[in-house]
Amino acid sequence: MFSTVLIANRGEIAVRILRTLRGLGVRGVAVHAPDDAAAPHVRLADAAVEIPSYLDGRAVIAAALATGAEAVHPGYGFLSENAAFARECAAAGLVFVGPPPEAIDAMGDKISAKETVAAAGVPVVPGRSGRGMSDAEVEAAALEVGLPVLLKPSAGGGGKGMRLVTDKGELAEAIASARREAGGAFGDDTLLVERFVAAPRHIEVQVFADAHGNVVHLGERECSLQRRHQKIIEEAPSPFLTPEGRAFLGNAAVEAARAIGYVGAGTVEFIMPGGAAGEGGYFMEMNTRLQVEHPVTELVTGLDLVELQLRVAAGEPLPFGQDAVALDGHAFEARVYAEDPARGFLPTGGKVLFLAEPSSARVDSGIVAGGEVGSRYDPMLAKVIVHGKDRAEALRALDSALASYTLLGVPTNVGFLRDLLARPEVRTGELDTGLVERVLPELTARETPAWVPAAAALARMRAVAPPGDGPWDAMDGWRIGAPAWSPHALVVDGSEHVEVRTRAAEVAVGAGDAWPAVLEDDALVLAGRRIPHRRVTGPDGTVWIGAEGRAWAVRERERTLRAGAAAAAGGVLRSPMPGTVLAVKVAEGDAVAEGQPVVVVEAMKMEHTVTAAVAGTVTSVPVRAGVQVALDEVLAEITPGEAG
Secondary structure: OOOEEEEOOOHHHHHHHHHHHHHHOOEEEEEEOHHHOOOHHHHHOOEEEEOOOOOOHHHHHHHHHHOOOOEEEOOOOOOOOOHHHHHHHHHOOOEEOOOOHHHHHHHHOHHHHHHHHHHOOOOEOOEEOOOOOOHHHHHHHHHHHOOOEEEEEOOOOOOOOOEEEOOHHHHHHHHHHHHHHHHHHHOOOOEEEEEOOOOOEEEEEEEEEOOOOOEEEEEEEEEEEEEOOEEEEEEEOOOOOOHHHHHHHHHHHHHHHHHOOOOEEEEEEEEEOOOOOOOOOEEEEEEOOOOOOHHHHHHHHOOOHHHHHHHHHOOOOOOOOHHHOOOOOEEEEEEEEOEEHHHOOEEOOEEOOEEEOOOOOEEEEOOOOOOEEOOOOOOEEEEEEEEEOOHHHHHHHHHHHHHOOEEEOOOOOHHHHHHHHOOHHHHHOOOOOOHHHHHHHHHOOOOOOOHHHHHHHHHHHHHHOOOOOOOOOOOOOOOOOOOOOEEEEEEEOOOEEEEEEEEOOEEEEOOOOOEEEEEOOOEEEEOOEEEEOEEEEOOOOOEEEEEOOEEEEEEEOOOOHHHHHHHHOOOEEEOOOOEEEEEEOOOOOOEEOOOOEEEEEEEOOEEEEEEOOOOEEEEEOOOOOOOEEOOOOEEEEEEEOOOO
């Protein structure tokens, strides 16, 4: 076993690798970008080195050599599937904790991957994958395969450049669009054509191979709960597969790994047609690294996959054969993202003002209270993983764990995850990759409970004048004759406007009746009902409230004359996500039309154009290109009127 290993990654996966290293008595070295010096993985490591970027392979290797590391663990993302980096590690005398560069190359290109596994007898989705096809040839291939088809970039994944074409008239534009996006994302606009599989299930098989010729699979994971080709909730084993189907996919995955001389942990992904009897399936791709969702396999097999990676990389044989692999119970994983489901899952960010993680679950986390969630990295913050004796018990455990997860200061998808788990299709296991998108409007239509703005208004009153002993300390609306109401114009989660009135020990929301109310440190007693919650006020005065896995940000509406008037007419444009201003397309005094682009903001490689909600005149542009902006920061103000 190695004595020192450098982790070429950050966030929850770096923390997770460090914990295994500590358990093995191996020294763990972290690297960090300049803006990540206070990150949890840096604090947990035995040593840490600053590098310009997590993508700077030369800097990573220099850090490994300077700290006496013998091996580099790349985690996932960044350099984990970079064959050139793996070769550079070997040239520097370092062990790359991953497969041989040749295996990365073989599976890194979708066309060569399909050709390789097909030659090994692994079934692939019908299609055409000839290299160098012109647009006309791609169009002809699509018609030959038969619509509907998927156009997919050969050089990368993650849904970038993928297009579903259902009509012949859409083909030309879809091909041009797919090529543009693939070229921009991967530097290669080569496309392949695959028959579209209706209502498919996404099932992947974990494989492990050593340098002594042993290859095993560790069962499958069901990954069909996705949005925009991004997994949200995974489970093991799949509730869909029959024993025969499990054996079929497992054997196919092992053969795919053998075909490329694989060593280490890998995942072979399959697509299964909807309505199938839990058998069959087509090869999609192989991820030549550890997967984000590997913990569910760990919980049902009892194996530490990172430890296995390290032992195999050190030259040890696998300590078991296929017959010794047994699956025990059921496991689920939910990914916690810094994103706002109500705003189209745009990335969020900010300072973590409060964090309470469930004690009833395994939580692989990369954040701490007081830390900053920026816009430069992937928005995944943590993973909540549970195990049960069967699927129903594991589902209940996951929902319970998410209900006790509270993060304030940064909007997340935790409430959305709970709503998704409550869907009847999820509970019965009737899943497919399009399910989330089909039910999305129902999942994002939840209204804010009236008690939330009530608690926020009372919290703001307390902040303005904390209770004292004197008669002038009480903010109770005392007047001669009868107490007066104190009005509060609030905005919940940046969009929902609520009027609240408070006086003495009463509160009224909107046009509703007044309720007796008492605000405690960890609860609101409203009309005799005690509502426990977590509450914290941010430095900007925003009151954050969390309960049952959900969180709300409540702030006071602008009261300045100009901003107030503009806001009332939709003239205040705010950043939909924390990020960097790429372009400002207007200047003060410009006349703009409704829908006209005003500012372009980028976060996590996602661009968002903020457009004018009303026609009028630009009266303020407090930002410029290149500056960082926070979620809901004002980008521009427009005074409504006729655009000239």
